[in-house]
Amino acid sequence: MTDLHLSLDRSAGRLAAQIAAGFRAAVRSGRLTAGTRLPSSRDLARDLDVSRGVVVTAYEQLTAEGFLIARRGDGTRIAPLARPDEGSGPPPSRPRPRPAERPAEPLVLYDLTPGQPDLSAFPRERWISAARAALRTLPHDALGYPDPAGVPDLRAELASYLGRVRAAHADPGRIVIMNGVAQGLSGLLGQLRADGHTALAVEDPTSVRQLPMLAAAGVRLVRVPVDEEGVDVAALARTQARAVLVTPAHQYPTGVVLSPARRAALIAWARDVDGVILEDDYDAEFRYDRDPVGCLQGVDPDRVVLLGSVSKSLAPALRLGWALAPSFLAEGLREHRTNTDLGAPVLEQYALTEFLRGGGYDRHLRTMRRRYRARRDALAGALAENLPGARVHGVSAGIHLYVELPGGCDEDEVVERAARAGVSVAGARAMWSPRRAEEAPPALVLGYAGLSEPRLVKAAQLLGHAVAHGDGG
Template identity: 55%
Template sequence: MTADWSTYRELLLPAVSGRRRAVETELRRAVRDGRLTTGTRLPSSRDLAEQLGVARGTVTAAYAQLVGEGYLTAKRGSGTTVTAAGTWPSDSRPEPDPTPHWRYDLRPGLPALNAFPRAEWVAAYRAGLAGLSDEELGYPHAAGFPPLRAELADYLGRVRAAVTEPEAVVVTNGSAEGLSLLCRVLRAQGHRSIAVEEPSHFGAAEMLASHGLRVVGVPVDDHGIRVDALSTTDCRVVLVTAAHQFPLGVVLHPERRHALIAWARACDGIVIEDDYDAEHRYDRPAVGAVQALDPSRVVHQGSTSKVLAPALRLGWLVLPESLREPVVERKRHDDLGTETLRQAAFAQLLRGGGYDRHLRRTRALYRKRRDALIDALAREQPSWEPIGVAAGLHVVVRLPPGTDDLALQRKYAARGVNAVALAHYVRTPLWPGLVLGYASLSPDRLREAVRELR
């Protein structure tokens, strides 16, 4: 195939600034978007340099680079041609679906991102980095940065009454990775099913299923997961949100806590305690971790996502001794360990008291916001019944019998209000409800949002 070489000035010159990289980049783009088709013979380096007004060496170097990348082929006596060795994707891609912009976003699970302690985090990051030795800038320990593991063990013992030691703590890239690691280790140990609360977060159930585990729902009542129903399943692993059940907001009753441990001992089982937002309790101190009742049977899981921000992607597992080595080994094979700089910053924030100060501030903030939401609902929707304890970042409201909560969600979405139906979290029929997050909106904005829920 031949080409009219006089056209290359018009083809390439508008984007060429005279530097080698500019010529190289524009030639590459011309191949990829189809302006230069497979088999097209290019001008000699001398001719193209004259057309573009650049040095011959600039074109020679650009040709050589693109030959090395496989875009062009150069043969003595045949010149340089566009390669036929492959096809190149177009640079034009369809626009992704835009993220919905809600007038009032009441989805559960998001903290007040505008309350993130930016100044304290920057200071902690700088201090953490300054304190790292040259050796600590190498590949991280698969189980986590040792100073952070020590700080987490101290924090969890002090705030959550967990029974732990630094050696039991594994730092992960958020709680999702922690759950993923556990799934693969447990499956390798012979587990084929896992029990979850019904209702529960659909994302967790989907992740469990994606790792080849059969998910079995166990009903929740006013006292938490029904351990009697759990005992009738063939599962030897269960995932629970004991301190603040998601989404219903109930607390696992003391008798159920002991029954859960007895179940695990009887069947040689494991309890995974997802402690996702236990620090946010507004009317009284949160109950201690179930893990303290039997550290050999309970995996305690937490993260910074509900206290600081999901963007940090920092989580942790407190593991029974029997699971420590296989989980750390799985983590090593996955990614060699969580990035050290974030861990060093978080360790500094814990050590210096910044994490505790932030929690005190946000507890007061969220309590006011929850109170504003509950008061507004009482005025505007007196037939709606709030469910669960004063805790966390969301509240569930029970709707009158016969209400279609999915239809209601669609109705509110048309008004720009993101109010999630309880039906999204259930696998078997339950009463109609809405799961309303309040942490990310001010009291005034929450009152405005409730006025739209008519």
């Protein structure tokens, strides 16, 4: 139920009470405004995969409390009541607009925005067991300031995992634990700049979330086109950059897997210009048609930095990642942590160590791979049926699809119409450089990790309506 922005914990029971609490919170925060029409109890029950009686009970409770108004022929709407949190507690520091003055935000029933795994699948019990086992056995000394590069046990486990699963050339001494790929990148860019790099080549299109962070590192960003084989190495060679950030296992966002010829050309380029390749391995665990292709770092460990994290495999909230780097860069990253934050939280590092050591991580990945494959199949099949003119890319790996819309579609309009129908999706245009965005076909990037198959099918039907200028119903 995360895509309704309400949290439904099935193991906790009292589903009607949970649904009611979620709606109350949405009204209080102003996310649902007076007059907003709610889905019928039948539709909502189907969307949330609960019995209709559960939703009816929740609606009745909220109606009795004055949150909802139900009128025959007009469905159920949010009542025009003052927000319950107004008037209680200290006055807000700034006057807030009255609910009636806010534009009503559409309810997100199907959240296909990319970038997150299925958060409801986080292995809470097994993570608790790993954390408990770690705490039970940790010597007191381990609770002091850690090695800024990360606790040695975790680096050893990761080296073994990355060697086995990603064919990395993994030496624990070259691993530095970072708060995700993001922190690894900003630490590396600071160093590259200090070493005389003035430019960083970045794929075009790329992740918009990363762009401001890269720009903040003070290097000039040079965009290099991606085609059906991945990053265009000949175009890269025509730039002044000697450092490049790439996503070879599953290009973000197009989903292209870097071809063998381009992999070889990229390594040759790095050797030729005495350059560095930053390999963002953000979702490489999920490859469906074959075993994952080994990482580039395994081919040239002295020129490639492998950056990974548990953000897509477990949860972004853990903020746990790693950089496997040539010795001089690994040493620099260690220094970076020494000079900025003295290292990553220790208990989480030991919990992950236990999780890797006990086989929990491998087991979780096997389960998620099966689940995501089924979801990918459901979404790809439903898109073929409901958006027959669209071209779907990136199906072989990852947890999102890149969907080129039929010619003549207006991407912004499709995104907006989809949102009005309750389907939240990302348009691709912002991911392209302004110059290439003009030529790029309209496209959507659809994250499918968090929705069940029936819900993905329904979302694809609604998207089909949005693309066909329908009313989304």
